[in-house]
Amino acid sequence: MKLHGSMEINNDELYIGGVSCLKMVEEYKTPLYVFDEELIRKNCRDYRKYFKVDENKNRVAYAGKAFLPGYMCRLIKEENMCLDVVSGGELYTAYKSGFPMENIFFHGNNKTKEEVEMGVKYGVGKFVVDNFYELELLEDVCEKEDKIQEIYFRITPGIEAHTHEYIKTGQIDSKFGFALVNGDLYNAIEKLKNYSRVKLVGLHAHIGSQIFDEEPFLDEVDIMMKLVKEIKEKYNIELTDVDLGGGVGVYYTDEDKPKTIKEFCSAIIDRAEKTCSNLGIEVPKLIIEPGRSIIANAGSTLYTIGSIKDIKDVRVYVSVDGGMTDNIRPSLYHAGYECSIVNKMNKNVENEVTIAGKCCESGDILINNVSISEIESGDTLITTSTGAYGYSMASNYNKIQKPAVIAVKDGEITPVCRRQTYEDVISLEL
Structure with a gap:
């Protein structure tokens, strides 16, 4: 062992x-x-260091679905991390623990009206909008609350990572996000013309979990950066944030050969800088959402x-x-x-x-x-x-x-x- x-x-x-x-x-x-606790804190600090949180103003959001009692909310707050939540229950736990709401990313492919209302009233930093239904619902709630809400669009980039079938999320056949190949993302951007209470500031993608090969993540970077440029040129929308999700594989048995936090973060940042340079655009603020690789x-x-x-x-x-x-x-x-x-x-x-x-x-x-x-x-x-x-x-x-x-x-x-x-x-x- x-x-x-x-x-x-x-x-x-x-x-x-x-x-x-x-x-x-x-x-x-x-x-x-x-x-x-010592290992949890070390992992948090390594992610902040190697993802250049202080240097480049990037952000690391702990994926709360992995493990989220109030203790964990307080710990990641102390470690100056952001938080990714996927339900009203996780959001409520964070709220009761005193976690800063502006540092929360609210995910979920079918947020209920009650959950959307809770997120808006609590002052959640970013809603990761998953579908047309949520987009309209969020606009209506923000209108009633007289608020402007910053959002990311979640996309399915068409990347099939080598992992268990139940934890693949980046391929086209997925319940998550706006697909690229059928034009859903572009239709969603067009719909923004009809909305005044939501502000698109970024894109999000998550390609799966327990992934050891870094290549799918690098492909994801390329796709996301090209989209940032395309959306600027086609719609005149300046996207400042790109959220690459999580999914980094960890050791369970000697068959697993995970990358270190440093190796993973360095590969992502290097690829983002190279791709953006080739595209002639500034590197946006990068966000990743590790959960398993912090806590497992x-x-x-x-x-x-x-x-x-x-x-x-x-x-x-x-x-x-x-x-x-x-x-x-x-x-x-x-x-x-x-x-x-x-x-x-x-x-x-x-x-x-x-x-x-x-x-x-x-x-x-x-x-x-x-x-x-x-x-x-x-x-x-x-x-x-x-x-x-x-x-x-x-x-x-x-x-x-x-x-x-x-x-x-x-x-x-x-x-x-x-x-x-x-x-x-x-x-x-x-």
Whole structure:
């Protein structure tokens, strides 16, 4: 198992942020999400540094859908980041945490009237407009509120990135954005002549998630910069912002070969400068929206091992006290993870087992065919790189409670989310 961030081994035992995993379990029980605050902050600072936020006035917006309790809103505010939200719930969380509304980008392919009204009233910085319906709705709401709203148009640039089918978003056949090939983007720009309350200042595209190859991102840069020039020449609209979305791949298993934050950011900026120079235009303000690449490797999940079922000459099932309710990605995407026993970190790898969840589903498998040290019921198992889309996609399937969340740094534990009780689970039932 690869160690990330502040992870270290002392006398065969795993520590994160200077805190023993066994101590975390003793105090907070399992399943338990653990976040390495030092690594989160380092990733934020690396993005700001290498994307030239201070130097070029570019911006980095954390993609909140990856993980967004109030703790995370406050942390990225402290790190001078912007925030990308995709729902009224995420926007409300940011608002209640005191996050500056002017630094928010509001996404979503089907924002409701209530969500649009909320965003306008709160003073959201940029609406990323996805379709004609939203454009008209936003104009009407701004008219009633007597406000002018800056917007980006989201486009589908026609780029097919090599990733899972469910997380491709840049190709033509997508529920997101105005397509280029059928003229939707140009029709949307023409419609702006009829609107006085929305102001187009930028373009946005997002080509997918968990992408390792930088070439699709560089193609995206070329397409977006050519559009900036074309829109200026054809419509006399000066676009100041270009938002390239997120999607940078991260390490889950040794099959993954991600770029560093520095490599990714440098490639994007270099390409933007070169392309704009060739086109004879100024480089617009660049925005990227990393989520997974900030938070994934900073999060881990601790479980207690229960049943061990040895089917002779077939498989050994090792069951934990969590599963698809706290990490749906293996069932949804066949996502891979690494694991270990937290107090046997230096033991020789001896057994091949399958880590199973406790849900009443045959597909509730966290890790297939993994080699691990000698394992016993009652041991504490850790799965790494669960920071993104673990807690944020957690459910109460089988009426299982959502786990607690903690952050660790410099030997201290910060509670982030309390564990649900059974009363919490049924609290909305009448």
